[in-house]
Amino acid sequence: MNTGGTRLIGAQGVSVRRKGRLLLHGVDIHVDRGEVVTLIGPNGAGKTTLVRVLLGLLLPDNGHVQRESSVQVGYVPQHLHLNSTMPLSVRRMMNLTGRPPSGAVEDALDETGSRKLLEARMADLSGGELRRVLLARALLSQPDLLILDEPVQGVDYIGEADMYALIAEIVARHGCGVLMVSHDLHIVMAATDRVVCLNHHICCTGVPQEVVGHDEFQRLFGTRAGVVTALYQHSHDHVHDPASVVQPACDEDAFPRMRSVEEVKDAG
Amino acid sequence: MLDDFFVRALLVAAGVGCVAGPLGCFLLWRRMAYFGDTMAHSALLGVALGMVLGSSPVLGVFAIVIVTALSLLFLQRTVHLASDTLLGLLSHTALALGVVVLAISGSANGHSLLGYLFGDVLAVTRMDLAMVWVGGFICLAVLAYIWRPLVALTVHEDLARAEGSPVERCQIIYMILMAGAVAAGMKVVGVLLVVAMLIIPAAAAQSLSRTPEQMAVLAAIIGVISGGGGLYGSLVLDTPSGPSIVVMAGILFLISLLIQPISRALESA
Numbered sequence: 001m002n003t004g005g006t007r008l009i010g011a012q013g014v015s016v017r018r019k020g021r022l023l024l025h026g027v028d029i030h031v032d033r034g035e036v037v038t039l040i041g042p043n044g045a046g047k048t049t050l051v052r053v054l055l056g057l058l059l060p061d062n063g064h065v066q067r068e069s070s071v072q073v074g075y076v077p078q079h080l081h082l083n084s085t086m087p088l089s090v091r092r093m094m095n096l097t098g099r100p101p102s103g104a105v106e107d108a109l110d111e112t113g114s115r116k117l118l119e120a121r122m123a124d125l126s127g128g129e130l131r132r133v134l135l136a137r138a139l140l141s142q143p144d145l146l147i148l149d150e151p152v153q154g155v156d157y158i159g160e161a162d163m164y165a166l167i168a169e170i171v172a173r174h175g176c177g178v179l180m181v182s183h184d185l186h187i188v189m190a191a192t193d194r195v196v197c198l199n200h201h202i203c204c205t206g207v208p209q210e211v212v213g214h215d216e217f218q219r220l221f222g223t224r225a226g227v228v229t230a231l232y233q234h235s236h237d238h239v240h241d242p243a244s245v246v247q248p249a250c251d252e253d254a255f256p257r258m259r260s261v262e263e264v265k266d267a268g
Numbered sequence: 269m270l271d272d273f274f275v276r277a278l279l280v281a282a283g284v285g286c287v288a289g290p291l292g293c294f295l296l297w298r299r300m301a302y303f304g305d306t307m308a309h310s311a312l313l314g315v316a317l318g319m320v321l322g323s324s325p326v327l328g329v330f331a332i333v334i335v336t337a338l339s340l341l342f343l344q345r346t347v348h349l350a351s352d353t354l355l356g357l358l359s360h361t362a363l364a365l366g367v368v369v370l371a372i373s374g375s376a377n378g379h380s381l382l383g384y385l386f387g388d389v390l391a392v393t394r395m396d397l398a399m400v401w402v403g404g405f406i407c408l409a410v411l412a413y414i415w416r417p418l419v420a421l422t423v424h425e426d427l428a429r430a431e432g433s434p435v436e437r438c439q440i441i442y443m444i445l446m447a448g449a450v451a452a453g454m455k456v457v458g459v460l461l462v463v464a465m466l467i468i469p470a471a472a473a474q475s476l477s478r479t480p481e482q483m484a485v486l487a488a489i490i491g492v493i494s495g496g497g498g499l500y501g502s503l504v505l506d507t508p509s510g511p512s513i514v515v516m517a518g519i520l521f522l523i524s525l526l527i528q529p530i531s532r533a534l535e536s537a
Contacts, residue, residue, distance in 0.1 A: 097432065
């Protein structure tokens with residue numbers, strides 16, 4: 001685990017009120033270099049609102065965000081409502097706002113294993129291909145901090161684990177920090193250094209093992225939290241202490257790629 | 269040569285087509301065709317108010333179209349109505365109000381009302397021609413200048429904003445360009461058909477293009493052909509000029525539908 005890196009972004013006491021509803025209340029969050037922070041919470045918990053505040057797209061009613069101007073941020077939005085009426089190739093998408101030096105686009109696509117898509121139409125991409133292209137786009141600016149809103153949106157189950165492995169690989173290679181947003185619990189927890197559980201306020205935060213045992217987490221995710229607890233213990237038992245694996249509720253073959261995530265993180 | 273009313277009309281129609289095509293692409297991409305229609309319909313009210321207040325109709329059109337677009341954006345945020353309901357409401361109210369105000373002011377007899385509704389390009393003056401060409405040139409130059417950020421915000425507003433594109437500024441500039449295009453297009457095809465000049469050439473260009481830039485250039489070319497070809501057709505067949513131009517654009521759209529499968533077949537062969 002990477003700890004004690006320099007602070008890339010920090011927010012203190014962030015509150016956002018819209019139409020009389022308190023979307024965020026007194027939220028503190030920070031991301032350091034080299035760490036993967038996952039923001040989880042149910043739908044409508046204010047996750048994307050918090051991301052927009054951190055990106056400077058939304059001014060909070062209270063609190064403030066600190067980010068050195070030297071910190072480059074790569075952003076992957078949750079939704080890309082690609083209108084099929086706009087003819088847009090992946091190459092053009094990569095050049096959307098900047099004019100990267102020659103070869104940079106190809107290198108970035110290489111890194112996410114999507115170079116073969118360079119001339120493909122954006123509208124023809126599958127969910128997983130789209131996520132990889134968007135991730136490559138975010139890498140173009142040589143970011144210190146990656147902000148990924150639902151990085152596995154529209155990705156199938158196997159692809160999900162691959163995606164988290166890829167993110168871990170990128171962190172290891174670039175030494176950047178990552179803030180991931182997810183409403184999904186299972187695999188994301190294993191690929192994370194720190195989990196921040198949000199439901200308008202910060203419910204709990206800490207390393208995954210701590211968070212899954214937390215009362216508020218259990219209350220928020222109900223029966224699904226139990227599955228995560230089992231899964232989380234399973235993955236650690238598996239890696240560190242194979243002799244004590246007794247988890248009948250959790251079939252090892254159901255999560256064959258769990259290990260690769262862990263291995264990549266250990267290597268990094 | 270410019271003394272010939274038909275040559276003037278031809279140049280105005282081609283000029284408007286050339287500007288409307290690229291601008292119309294954004295109406296397609298942002299699913300704003302009805303928004304454009306609403307702006308166009310409100311133009312009649314602009315003409316009426318311009319006459320009542322004694323200023324030039326073009327100025328009235330320009331102002332009212334921008335006011336309509338702004339109030340639309342405002343209402344979308346504050347009134348709890350579906351977007352299409354709101355657009356339909358505003359679009360037709362503005363059109364009806366325009367006809368009513370024109371009637372009250374007594375400044376339009378039946379003939380010129382028809383001219384406003386369906387265009388009267390054969391009546392354009394040298395002054396109109398100069399305004400369309402100079403205005404059109406400025407419009408295209410500005411569009412080229414804001415092109416990249418405008419495309420970026422069309423793909424994803426927050427992404428564009430996060431990467432430093434001037435989103436709000438580009439949106440406002442685009443709206444002003446649209447207002448100008450509506451004011452000019454009104455002379456050619458009238459308020460009821462202006463939006464056709466914006467969206468049909470763009471729609472025809474869409475299936476033949478691989479990048480947004482190709483689509484804009486192609487839409488401009490198709491717009492010019494629609495304007496020129498439609499007007500020539502109206503001369504030969506003795507049909508109303510504005511609607512003939514739109515029919516020509518529609519025919520070009522049909523042809524574009526045929527070209528796509530043919531070119532695909534050639535590629536794979």
